[in-house]
Amino acid sequence: MMKPDGRLARPLAAALLFLSACAPSWRLPQGDAPSRDDVIAEGALLETFTLQHDKLLHPTLQTTCDIADREAVAELLSALDQRAPSIASFERNKRTSGPAPRKLRIGDRDFVLQDDRVFKNRLSLNVLEETLPSWPDLIRARESTEKLGTSSESLAHWSRLSGLANSLLRYDQMRLQWGYNFSTRLLERPLVTGLLQKLEDCLSDARCDPRPLLLVDTSIEERQILRRHKPYAEMTALATKRQEVIEARRTQLATLKDWVKRDLDRAGFIRNSQITRRSAQVFAVEMDAGPFKNHRETLADWLRSFWSSERWSVEIKWRDSVPQAPLFRFELIDVGGLAHVFYPTSALRVPWVSSWRTLSHEFGHVLGLPDRYEILWDAERCRYTQRSWPDDLMSSSWSGQVLEEHWQELDREYPWRP
Numbered sequence: 001m002m003k004p005d006g007r008l009a010r011p012l013a014a015a016l017l018f019l020s021a022c023a024p025s026w027r028l029p030q031g032d033a034p035s036r037d038d039v040i041a042e043g044a045l046l047e048t049f050t051l052q053h054d055k056l057l058h059p060t061l062q063t064t065c066d067i068a069d070r071e072a073v074a075e076l077l078s079a080l081d082q083r084a085p086s087i088a089s090f091e092r093n094k095r096t097s098g099p100a101p102r103k104l105r106i107g108d109r110d111f112v113l114q115d116d117r118v119f120k121n122r123l124s125l126n127v128l129e130e131t132l133p134s135w136p137d138l139i140r141a142r143e144s145t146e147k148l149g150t151s152s153e154s155l156a157h158w159s160r161l162s163g164l165a166n167s168l169l170r171y172d173q174m175r176l177q178w179g180y181n182f183s184t185r186l187l188e189r190p191l192v193t194g195l196l197q198k199l200e201d202c203l204s205d206a207r208c209d210p211r212p213l214l215l216v217d218t219s220i221e222e223r224q225i226l227r228r229h230k231p232y233a234e235m236t237a238l239a240t241k242r243q244e245v246i247e248a249r250r251t252q253l254a255t256l257k258d259w260v261k262r263d264l265d266r267a268g269f270i271r272n273s274q275i276t277r278r279s280a281q282v283f284a285v286e287m288d289a290g291p292f293k294n295h296r297e298t299l300a301d302w303l304r305s306f307w308s309s310e311r312w313s314v315e316i317k318w319r320d321s322v323p324q325a326p327l328f329r330f331e332l333i334d335v336g337g338l339a340h341v342f343y344p345t346s347a348l349r350v351p352w353v354s355s356w357r358t359l360s361h362e363f364g365h366v367l368g369l370p371d372r373y374e375i376l377w378d379a380e381r382c383r384y385t386q387r388s389w390p391d392d393l394m395s396s397s398w399s400g401q402v403l404e405e406h407w408q409e410l411d412r413e414y415p416w417r418p
């Protein structure tokens with residue numbers, strides 16, 4: 001997947017993964033369709049990344065800016081690994097000020113659903129923009145956390161650190177290993193769609209020289225977007241008109257087009273073939289309850305309580321997934337892991353301690369809806385910023401609601417045909 005010189009040889013074919021809010025969603029470019037086995041193998045590769053934190057220190061994952069101290073990052077991650085059991089137990093017993101958490105007995109453990117209605121007061125229509133902590137920030141935070149010793153306060157800090165480090169690892173992986181550059185703003189999507197068409201038109205016309213296209217035949221706004229992609233600068237720097245230079249530019253244009261497309265694809269709808277319309281109001285979804293087999297009705301009630309409105313609702317049909325006709329299947333992951341939908345194996349993964357909204361947000365992905373928060377990477381400051389819309393469940397899994405526009409989107413994608 002990666003050339004020895006460390007550049008991306010080929011982005012992974014079509015492995016798709018969505019993470020819950022506070023983490024990005026990503027989908028990889030759709031090129032020549034890989035076999036299902038390929039996708040699963042690549043998915044497995046992705047899985048090991050977060051488990052093998054040392055990959056972050058691997059030379060192929062050099063960042064454009066210096067992680068101040070790679071050794072310190074490695075130490076931070078192993079300190080978190082060592083504390084994983086106590087962090088998990090802290091999360092399980094965390095007291096919320098709302099009603100008592102709901103519990104479901106699964107095997108010899110409890111699945112804990114924390115009620116997050118307590119956050120309702122935070123609901124606001126404003127956009128939230130925040131700069132996320134960087135590795136140096138987390139390393140400093142670790143130092144002050146160490147000083148708290150074994151106090152109960154310290155566990156809350158370790159738990160928070162663990163969540164932040166997990167997100168940062170994911171973002172870095174996506175950016176450094178998979179080639180997302182986190183440069184497209186959600187509101188720019190229509191503009192990027194038009195721009196992509198121009199790039200594709202040029203590529204399909206053998207006489208088209210990319211340089212005038214990019215310097216003259218694009219708008220200022222479009223060039224602003226292009227400038228965030230590294231191949232753009234490299235290509236426009238090639239100034240001569242010689243045919244071989246034009247050919248080299250065309251090759252780079254193809255790369256640039258892939259970069260732009262990948263960022264755009266990250267926020268697209270993914271149709272689920274297991275969804276049918278029962279009526280003008282009802283979307284029926286077939287799913288596999290997995291470990292929740294003995295609690296199917298409770299689980300369906302929880303999901304429906306978010307995913308229903310005066311006009312619309314979902315109906316969940318439980319069935320066992322079979323390899324010939326895979327269904328989205330619930331899976332449980334360690335406490336502290338990030339809830340996500342993993343497309344290569346049609347898995348909806350939630351930690352043993354989850355919140356109601358997180359469950360509902362991930363179910364939104366099963367319906368096909370993309371994440372609606374925005375992650376931008378600032379290469380000069382070596383930082384990610386995140387923008388989210390707190391009233392939107394697909395943007396914020398701590399305060400959002402299902403909005404009428406979500407239903408409208410589902411209605412367009414799965415039209416009712418009486």
Ligand SMILES: [Zn+2]
Nearest residue numbers: 019020021371
């Ligand atoms: Zn998500």
